[in-house]
Amino acid sequence: MLLRQVIGNVFRRLRRERGITLRELAELAQVSVPYLSEIERGRKEPSSEILAAICRALDLELTDLLAEVQFDLATAVRSTLPIHLQTAAIRVEQSAPRRVTSSPRAYSGSAEAFCLVA
Secondary structure (H helix, E strand, O other), X not given: OOHHHHHHHHHHHHHHHOOOOHHHHHHHHOOOHHHHHHHHOOOOOOOHHHHHHHHHHOOOOHXXXXXXXXXXXXXXXXXXXXXXXXXXXXXXXXXXXXEEEOOOOEEEOOOOEEEEEO
């Protein structure tokens, strides 16, 4: 995942959480609607000045934007890591018939018994 995509996703999420339309945010940040749309979709890499303008329009500190981006990046990386499962070989063994004690009598079990051995 590219950094510009994560930044765009964060801007879009924060804009929607605040109930601001794309057009309203573009006006507040003094950027064109198409350019802002491209940023939100991760197709354009905004300059630091544009990042600052959008952050101001969202009433967001740049450090807060970067914290959100860091969290999203870490989450994305963790979700794409391969999971390695360790499996043990399992075999089935037949156990010898045993005497089963029951009160008050004892009887000999002749049924076959199996157990799983890991």
